[in-house]
Amino acid sequence: xxxxxxxxxxxxxxxxxxxxxxxxxxxxxxxxxxxxxxxxxxxxxxxxxxxxxxxxxxxxxxxxxxxxxxxxxxxxxxxxxxxxxxxxxxxxxxxxxxxxxxxxxxxxxxxxxxxxxxxxxxxxxxxxxxxxxxxxxxxxxxxxxxxxxxxxxxxxxxxxxxxxxxxxxxxxxxxxxxxxxxxxxxxxxxxxxxxxxxxxxxxxxxxxxxxxxxxxxxxxxxxxxxxxxxxxxxxxxxxxxxxxxxxxxxxxxxxxxxxxxxxxxxxxxxxxxxxxxxxxxxxxxxxxxxxxxxxxxxxxxxxxxxxxxxxxxxxxxxxxxxxxxxxxxxxxxxxxxxxxxxxxxxxxxxxxxxxxxxxxxx
Ligand code: ATP
Numbered sequence: 001x002x003x004x005x006x007x008x009x010x011x012x013x014x015x016x017x018x019x020x021x022x023x024x025x026x027x028x029x030x031x032x033x034x035x036x037x038x039x040x041x042x043x044x045x046x047x048x049x050x051x052x053x054x055x056x057x058x059x060x061x062x063x064x065x066x067x068x069x070x071x072x073x074x075x076x077x078x079x080x081x082x083x084x085x086x087x088x089x090x091x092x093x094x095x096x097x098x099x100x101x102x103x104x105x106x107x108x109x110x111x112x113x114x115x116x117x118x119x120x121x122x123x124x125x126x127x128x129x130x131x132x133x134x135x136x137x138x139x140x141x142x143x144x145x146x147x148x149x150x151x152x153x154x155x156x157x158x159x160x161x162x163x164x165x166x167x168x169x170x171x172x173x174x175x176x177x178x179x180x181x182x183x184x185x186x187x188x189x190x191x192x193x194x195x196x197x198x199x200x201x202x203x204x205x206x207x208x209x210x211x212x213x214x215x216x217x218x219x220x221x222x223x224x225x226x227x228x229x230x231x232x233x234x235x236x237x238x239x240x241x242x243x244x245x246x247x248x249x250x251x252x253x254x255x256x257x258x259x260x261x262x263x264x265x266x267x268x269x270x271x272x273x274x275x276x277x278x279x280x281x282x283x284x285x286x287x288x289x290x291x292x293x294x295x296x297x298x299x300x301x302x303x304x305x306x307x308x309x310x311x312x313x314x315x316x317x318x319x320x321x322x323x324x325x326x327x328x329x330x331x332x333x334x335x336x337x338x339x340x341x342x343x344x345x346x347x348x349x350x351x352x353x354x355x356x357x358x359x360x361x362x
Contacts, residue, residue, distance in 0.1 A: 002067040002080075002158040004030040004053070004191050009062035011048050011215075022048040024215035025062070033189040035182070036220075037206035039196055040238070045215040046195040050161050053193065054083050066158055077107055079159075082152035086164040088144045090136040096147045097123075097132040100154050107155070122154040125184070142173045149181070153188065160185070160192040166201070178205060199239050203227070211235050233358035236282050236351055242315060245288075245325040247281045248355060256281055260321045261300040266347060272362055273352065279361065282351035285328040289344040290316060292334075298342030307335045318343070 011023040023045040030036050038046050051057035053064055055076035064071050071079045082103070090099050100119045104110055110118070123129045126146045136144050145165060152160055165181070166174045182205050185192050196202055202209045203223040211218045211226065211234075219231040223239075230236035236244045249256035249263070254270035256263040256279070263281070265273070273279060294301045302318035302325070314332025317324055318341065327343065335341070352362040 002191055003032050003065075004159055004193070005063075005065040006049070006053070007063040007065065009049065009052060009064065010060045011045070011052060011057060012060045021215050023052070026212075026215075026217050028210055028217065028220060030191050030193065033191055035185050035192045035194065035205065035207045037194045037196060037202040037209045038212060039199060039202035039206075039209055040212035040218075042197055044212045046197070046212055047163055049212070050083075050163055050193060050195050053079075053159070054081055054161050055079050056083075080157050081159040081161055082155045082157040083161040083163070084148050084152045084165045086167045088136070088148040088168075090144060090148060090151075092136055095133050095135055096128060096139065096150075099136070099147055100132075100151045103151060103155050118154050118156075119150075122150045126150040126153070141168055141170075142177065145169060145177065149184075153184070157190065160190050160194075162192065162194045164196055165194075167196075167198075181205070199241060203239065209239075211238060213238075230351065230360055232360055233280060233282065233353040236353070236360070240284055242285050242326045242328065244282045244284050244351070246353075247283075247320075247323075247325075248278060249281050250278045251276045258300075258321070263299055263345065269347065269352075269362060276354070276361070278355050280353040280355050280358075281345075282353060283345045283349065285315070285326040287346065287349035288327045289346065290318075290327050290329050291342050291344070292339070294340060294342040297344070299345045300343050302341055302343050304335055304337055304339045304341055306337065307332055309333075 006026050006028040009023055009026040013020045013022055026049060038049060040046055048057060052059045055074060059072060066080060097119055101115050104115045123132055126149060128146045128150060131139060131143055166177050169177060178201060194205060206223055208220055208222050209226055210220045213234050219226055219235045226235055226239045247258060249258045251273045254265055300320055302320045304316060305319055305324060306317040308315040314329050316327045316329055316332055316335055318327055351360060353360055
């Protein structure tokens with residue numbers, strides 16, 4: 001167990017004459033035993049960050065500390081970390097048991113009996129006791145991932161690094177393994193960075209999540225902090241499903257003015273917009289109140305485009321001034337395409353962003 005700190009971490013790759021900044025001055029501090037999910041779109045630098053911590057990639061600048069000790073310059077095997085990959089990376093010619101024991105034989109001075117015992121205990125914990133003599137090709141994807149996790153756990157490292165470990169599993173198994181992995185990590189209490197591009201995985205698994213875009217860390221916070229108080233428009237759009245709706249509006253006399261509506265703000269919110277000529281209004285699909293009544297008590301009138309029933313909920317796609325927005329409602333059975341509806345944006349749920357920088361104002 002250990003704290004983990006990334007201090008001004010930079011990675012640039014030379015691509016012919018071009019230089020790609022894959023990771024741009026990332027600062028991050030994980031508490032002992034914390035499960036931090038590093039999330040962001042494809043190509044934002046998640047894997048590169050993780051690979052630098054693992055020692056598989058050299059940092060261009062910055063420091064990485066495990067406990068109080070810098071691991072820059074240390075070989076991967078000297079870093080007391082265990083990594084789990086998306087493609088499991090099991091040795092094909094070894095049985096599950098040999099896969100799990102191999103790292104221990106190479107990096108510890110435990111004797112054969114002690115190794116056997118640790119592998120057996122871990123296999124029991126992972127529910128793979130009966131698979132120990134099988135080679136990877138005889139195991140299903142889910143079983144292979146259990147062996148890969150078992151191989152990481154058995155080493156009892158200071159830090160776990162996981163790079164999209166559930167991506168190759170089907171949706172149902174992924175949800176099951178998500179819960180299991182979270183429970184295991186809780187039990188083992190090992191400091192963990194878990195990389196994913198899937199915001200649902202991030203929201204459900206992370207003690208905290210770190211959101212990366214274009215190599216730059218956008219926000220680090222608990223899932224609910226990032227959901228309720230996104231630091232900027234990128235985080236607001238990335239966290240939450242379906243995504244937050246954004247509407248550009250002018251600021252005039254304490255109101256947001258759009259071609260289709262004028263939204264009178266409270267004095268308190270209006271004061272926050274002092275000096276702004278325009279802003280981006282953000283409103284989550286689940287925060288919009290939709291009604292078939294239209295009138296002055298509604299924020300805006302919209303036309304229903306498509307209604308998607310999900311069982312417990314409906315996603316309703318509506319058009320305002322030629323642009324499509326999403327609304328989530330519980331009761332959408334009577335909604336039809338082409339219907340005119342009223343939408344209300346309760347002020348305590350709206351977000352406001354600087355239209356130039358994207359920084360959150362409210
Ligand atoms: P994904 O989810 O698609 O794996 P990611 O967020 O993990 O994406 P990285 O793989 O870390 O992103 O890549 C970050 C950026 O660095 C990308 O622009 C990528 O093209 C670039 N990059 C990564 N590895 C190299 C390399 N070895 N040489 C040159 N560029 C690289």
